[in-house]
Structures are given as C-alpha cells and as structure tokens.
Amino acid sequence: MRARIMLVEDQPEIRQLIRMTLEFGDFELAEAPDADAGWTLMQQRPPDLILLDVMMPGSMDGLELCRRLRQHPALQAIPVILLTARSQQRDIEIGFEAGANAYLTKPFSPMELLDRIAGLLNPPDAR
C-alpha cells in the first residue's frame, strides 16, 4: 500500500518542488495551501506523514497546527517534518517542542527530504 503524505505549504513553487521530489518514491500526496485547509484534510483522512511549512498566512501557522494535531487522538502519532526558512537554533527548539519529528531548513536538498521521509515511515526498530 502506498504511503500517504500530506503537504501543507503556501508557496506554489515549493509545493511543485516537493511534488516532483516525491515522484522518486511511491507515495500518495495530498496538498493544502494553508494550515486551516490542512487541518480539515487530515481530520477527514489521516495521512501517514505530514510535511508542514512553518510560516504560512492565515489564522494558524505550521507550529500551531503541529501542536493541535498532537492533541488529536487520531492524529497525534503521525510523524511530522517541519519545513521552514527559520534556521536559528531557537526556532528549531520551538519546532520540536511543538511536536515535530524532524526539522528541515529551506533551502533543503530534495534527496535529504526523501531520506527523512523514509526514515520516519520505516523506523529502524520497526523493521
């Protein structure tokens, strides 16, 4: 069965980049342009992994969405990778505190992203 990945990202160029990056593997991708849309989508059908931009317009940013899904019974176990241009140590700490499993700073290497996704979907101890 193909792993379902949800991407929440406001910038179309980045969405396109990730979409094309994920073509390297066998994934089913769901995209949302902002946090509210992503929250609705993931509740309807929880993905196996979430790629989440931090700085997004709208009532909720990526960190807030991450915190919220960690409170949700059906969603709290889903691995989350934060994608952000914020690269300072403090920002990274805040990200992990919000419940992220991995933190990738923009610009990122698409190949590294694939490695991270693979690592989170197939944890070493589960194999």
Add this chain to the structure above:
Amino acid sequence: MNLRDPVWADPSGASVGDAPPLVRALRDPSLLAWPALALGMLVTLVITFLLWDRLAQATAQRFDSEVEKVVDQISRRMEAHENILRAAAGLMQASDEVTRADWYNYVNQLGLERNFPGVLGVGLSLRIPAAHLAAHEETIRLNDMPTYAVWPKHVRDEYHSIVFLEPLNARNFRAIGYDMYSEPVRAEAMRRARESGNVALSGRVTLVQEGKGPVQPGFLLYYPLYVRDEPADTPAERGRALLGYTYSPFRAHDLFGDILLGFADKVVVTIHDGRGVSPGTVLYSSAEGKPVSSLEAVREIELAGHAWTVSLRAPAAFSADHLVLWLVPLMGAGLSALLFYLLRLLATTARANRSAHAMTQALTISESRLVTLLDTAADGIVTTDESGMVLTVNRSAAEMFEIGIDAAIGLPLARLLPMFDAAWFAGQADTQPIGLRWRFRQDVQGVRRSRRFPVTVSASRFNLHGRPVYSLLMRDISEQVEAQTRMRLHDRALESSSEAVIIRDVQRGGYPVVYVNAAFERLTARAADEVIGRTFTLASGEQNPEHVLDEMRWAIAHQKPFSTTLDVRRADGRSIWVALSSSPVRDNEGRVTHYVDVFGDVTERIEFERKLIRRTNRLHTVFALSPDGFVTFDEGGTLTNVNPAFLRMTELTQSELVGLSAAAFDGRLARLADPDKPWPGLVLDQSTAEPQRLWLRLPEPRVLERSARVAPEGRSETVLYFRDITQQFEVDRMKSEFLSTAAHELRTPLASILGFAELLINREYDEPARRRMHTIIHRQSRVLVNLINDLLDLARIEARTGQDFRFEDLSVKGIISATLETLTMPDDSHTVRLDMPPAVPRIRVDHAKMVRALGNVITNAFKYSPGGGEVVVTVCEALRNSRLMAGMRVIDRGIGMTPDQLARIFERFYRADPSGNIPGTGLGMSLVKEIMDLHGGEIEIDSASGVGTTVTLWLPVMDTATT
C-alpha cells in the same frame, strides 16, 4: 547692774564712783579674792580636823569591839575546856571502875584535834600515898602498861601520877607516870584546884610532851577529883578527900592561833601569863614583824583562878582610809583656789566695765544720740581694751557676726576676727603710738557661725582714762568680693570668647566704641585702640544688600535688637562674612545706654552655602531637563522628589507620588507593568550593580532600565534612575526581526532554485518538464536579485539619511514622465492614463529617488490589479498642515486592501498577497516611505478591499509653473 552690760545699753547713767566703800568692795571682786581664799582654806582645815577626829573615834570604837570579841573568844574556849574536865571528873565519880578504854572513849568522842586545836589531851592524874606507890605501879604494870613508872623518882610524902592521857600518842605517852606535883608551877595550880574544889589554871610551863621541835609555852588546867562519900566542904576536908585531878595540857601558840584565827587582820594580839606585861611572860603573840598602828588595848582575863594579860594592837592598815582622809582637804583647797581664780576673773571684767563706764562719762549728754548713731551705723563698730577683749559692739557688728550683743561683749576679739589675736594686740601695745590708725583692706576674715567671710577693717587706738582702747570699724565685703569675682569671670569670658564683641556708647554722638575684645581684633585685623573712642561701622563690605543695611538702621533707630549676616571689610582689605547679633543695653530707667554687638566669622559657611546653592541649582537643572527619570527617597524611605522625565514616562503626577513609601511607589509602578514580564522588586538602601529592566504596558509599552544609587555618606538618600530604552530595545528587536525575515525571504527563492537544480541533476526529465523547472529557477533567481537590490537600496538610503541626495527644483510632470518611461508593462492588459492639469507645480527632489518611489507605487498598482485595467496617474495641489503640497496620485481598480493590510503596508517584507501569485519583495513600499520621509513628504493611501487603491505622494511645492 549687770556686770556684762555694755555701757551704752545702760542708759541709767549710774556710775561706780557713787557707791559706798563696802558696796564698791563687793562690786570689785578683786578685793574679795584673797579673803575668800583664806576663808576657804580655814574652813577646809576645820572640816578636815573634825573629820579626822570622827574617823579616829570610829576606828577606836571598832578596835574596842574587836578587842572585846578577842577576850570573849578566849574566855569561851577556856570555859569549854573547864567543862570537858568537869565532865571527865563526872565520869570518874559515876563509875566504880574506869578503865583506860573508858577514858579513851570519853576523850575520843570529844574530837579534840578537830574541835579544840591547841589542847594536847584530857588526862587523869591520881594521888598516890607513898605507902601505896609500889603497889600502884605494880597494878598498872600488870594491867596494861608494863613500862609504867612514876617519875621523877625522888622520895616524897605523896605521889601524883598521870595515869590516863588520851589521845595516847607518842608525845602524850611520854607524860604517862609523870608526877606534875613535883613541879612547883603545876603544883601551885593543883593545890589551888584541890583547895577551891574548882578548876585551876596553871602558870606558864614547858610541857613534858614538848619534844625536839620548836618548843611552845604551855599551861595546864586542873579539876580536882575527890573520893566519893568523903566530906569535901572545907579546904581541909578537900585536902584529905583528894583522889586526883582531871587535867588538860595546852600548847599556847596552837591554842591561841586557833582561837584568834578570824582576827588576824583586825588585831595584833599578845598574851602574857599573869598580870602585867613583860617579855618573859609571853604565852602567845601574833605581832611578830607586823606593822601596827598606835591603837592599843590591854585586858586582864581572870580564868580558873589565874590571870592572863592580853595586849592588843590594831594593825597598821586598820584605820588608814587615805582617800577619805585626804579627799576633803584636797577638794577644799581646790575649791578655794577656784573661787579665788573666778573672783580674779570677774575682777578683770569689772575693770573693763569700769573703763567702759569711764568712756560713757566722756560721751556726756549726747550719749544716747551717739548710741543711736552707732546702732544705726551701716558699718560694724567694736571697741576693745588693750588685751583685745570686746568692750562694745554696735548692732551692725552684732548682725554681721550673727551674735548677740550680750554674748559678744567680754569675748576676745579674735573669736570674731581671728587676725586680731592676743599677739596682735600685744604687738601694737609695744610698738605703736597712741592715736594711730590702721586700715586693713584685704585678707581680713571674720567668723560668723564658724564660717569665714571677708571684711575690711579700720582700726584705731586711743587713750581713754589712761587706758588704751581700740576702736575697730568693719564692713562685710562678701557681696563686693563676689561681685568682683563675677566681674572678673565676665571679663575673662568676654576676652576668651571666639565671638567678637563691641560695645558702643549710644548716649554720645557718633556712638563711639567703648570696648572691643580680643576676638574683635583677630576678626577685623584692627587693634583695640584704633577703634575705641571712635565711630566704627561693621557694615563696610560691598556685598551688603541695601535692605540689610536698612534693617540695621531701623533697628538702631527703634532701639531693637537685631541679627543679620554682614560683609565686613577687614583692615587688611580682606572681606569676611560675619553673623552679627546686636542688642541694646538699658539702664534702670529703661534708657538705652549702650549697644552690644557680638559677631563671628561665618565666611566659610556662607561660601559653602553659596557653593551648595549653585551646585543644587545645577543638579536641579539636570534633574529637570534630563530625559532620564529620577526619583529620590530620603533616609526614611519616603519619596521626596520626582523629575519631569519620569512623570512623562509613566504619566503619573508629582502629587500622587511625593510622600509615598518605597513599597507604595513600587506598587504604583507595578500597576503599569506588563503582566507577561517579570517585575523586579524595588530594594532601597543598596546600590544596584546591574540596571533592572522594567516592562511597562501602560500608558504605552515601554522598557525602562532602573538603577538605584545610595548616597555613599551622610544622609542615606536613595536615587532611582530610570532610563527609557524602549527605542533602543525596539530597534534591536526590529533589527533582529528584519534579519530573520530577510533571511527567510532570501531562503524561500533559494529553496526553489536549489531544489529544482538538484532534481534536474538527479533525474532525466522530458523537455517540457525541464523547461518548466528552468523557468522556475530563473524566475526565483530574478526574485532573489530584486530582493537583494531592494535591500541594498533600503540600507543605503537609511544609512545615508539623504546625504547623498541631489536635490533639484523639478517639475512634477517631468518626474512622472521619467517614471513611466522606466516602467515596462507586464502585459498588455494594463494601461496608464496620465491626467495632467494645465499648470503643474515644481518640487525640490532627488530625481532618481523620486522616480524610484513613484515607480514602486505605479508597479504595485499594476501588480494588485490582476485582472488588468487602467491605472490613472494625476497631479493635485492642496494645503496640508498649512503648507502647499503637490501630490502625485496613482489610482487603480485592483484588489484593494483591508484596513489590516493597509496598517502593515510599510512593514518590510510584508506582502498583501502572500500566495506568490503576485511577485514582489515586500520592500517596495518601505523604500517609498524612506524616500518620502527624506524629502519631507507624506504618503496618503486610500484603499478598499475589492475596490482599489489610491496612493498620493505629497511633496512641498516650490512654485507652480506652466508647462
């Protein structure tokens, strides 16, 4: 008349000379002294003799009494012995046969040795006719005494033999068998007893019992024993009927020693045998070696037909009561002498009286007036005789010495004035002529109730009736001396005062100085004689305000005291400040006579005060003008001062803060605090090492730094220092945020470039895909370049703050045209309509910068009109804030902005459309704002979401010119 009356206290005028001689003699005790002494001695003599006589009589009586007692004792004892012998005879008569044991029993029960010392025993002597002698001896030898023999042995008609003698001790045993009749003295007594039928006492004999020891005189007592039933009524019959004798031998010393045992101290006794006194007949004497008095008595005692002569003497101590004997004459003589002395003493006083009386006479009829005069005199007046004895005392003197007039008269003057003792008077008498006067001003001390006080004395000597008399005038100067002492103290205090003192005489013209002290000379550098007697004004300095001088003049004119601070010019030209206190001195009538000025140098204080004031003023200025807040607390922790800057920061008022405690102040400030931030508590009394940061939310968000500084010495005031670092804090925050945002904006396009480039490297894509990806990379690179350009422009403009601007007077129209030429239309759907008025104003601008600003505005108008449409660019003029401004207005019919978006329009990197559909850096309007600000222009934006946006760039008009 009282002998001790002062003469002037006796106004009767009676005089000694008028009295009869006897009375005069009585009045003059000196005439009585010698007769009184003689009489006293005579009386003493008589009394002494009478007393001694009585004493002698009493002694004689007592001696006689003792003599009688002695005689009585001797008689009684001898009677007792007679009775013992009679009883022994009775024993013989009553019994047919008396054995030696019977005799022993009888004698033994008498207890001779114990009861009758001196008697050697009680014996029985029997008459033995010569014919019976041998038989008798034989019988007794056979009976109980083998050695028995009658002795002495010579032949005679009849024998007498001691048969029994008890106690039969060794001494008495020697007497057994002795024929006492063979010895004449004993025989005489035995014959007498036989003839009289009664007891007979023998003369002096030496007893046969006497052995080798001291031999005492002895004697014997006999009682005759007759044969029963034979007539014994006549001496002849008794001679025939004699059977024998009971008898007792006596040792005289032992006997009389015992009898007279109790009299040894009282009498000295000598007993002679027979009548008369001769050394050869002494039986006993207690007189050996003892001193005896002249008292003597001789008694003859008739005892058992024999006489003893008893001679008695009183012992030497018997009548000698020496104390009594001599006390009376001694006391009598003493009393006589005392009387003599007293009379002599009285005579001296009386002589003084007589002198005084003589003076009184000399005073004649004005005496009473003189008395009054003397008594009312303020000075004490005392007269004395040449020996210094007080003759008269007036009332003032009596009061001065606190002594009664009566008590004073007759006293030695030295008791009142110790200096004038007997030696002094003696010295004057020898050396000084009559009529001389002395004055004693110093060192004379009076005595009043044992306390000394100073007096002045003036003494004179004159003759009155041939006798020298001293008159002393004296005055108690205690108060005067005290006053002088006080004056000296005051002088000393004035002279040693560190305050200068001037006294002026205001009753003389010009108010001349009459006194200055040492401090005056020191302070003013003027010698006393420079100013004394002259007018001198203190207010000589140049810095004295007119009102001070006016006040001084007014006070002097109204004779009021005043105090002030004056500038005084010293003699050496230096100027000093003095604190002056001036007060008038009034006499008893209240008239001002002098002015006393007291002043001290306060130059240093004044200068210090001035410095302090200047410094304080400077501090106040700093305090008031400082942009930083200051709050001060006093040592009690009460808020005392708050400066305007602090009030501006907090929008609190001075009145609500001043007087608060530190805690209340902190509480008040905490109400303004941002509750999300920590609030450091305020601690007074210690300086803070690091400033504390306070976040305020009211009245507007501010960040303050607070430092506390405790005054290091003196009063421990605390100064709180508040610095508003909001601006700095905000700039820091914005810088940080800008960097963060800029980095983010740069990373976002880079993410696309890096990502797509990596995809292209890692995989083969078909041509359309490759082209799409290259386009994205290209477009994002362009965005990156624009972003970097805008950032650099912005940074440059900010950094230079317009210094590199080249301002020119340009036509608005020219700028708009130049702008439009630089723009390239993104696509054909957008058009620009230029709506120019006929006359356009000129503005003073940097051409390139203004083209850039207007270009950004027009570009935005295009970008936010995604559906295409017309953008209108027009020019207008208006008065804004009283200035004529030219506006370049750009109107679009695009998507417009919400008020929120509009509020953030100048925020860097803010973009109304974050989707990425509309390209941009988010820095365009920031640049416009910077450029307009540096031109002194304004930006007016009018926008409605979905309707469109109108942006007007207003710039000051230089003038308006027609194109």
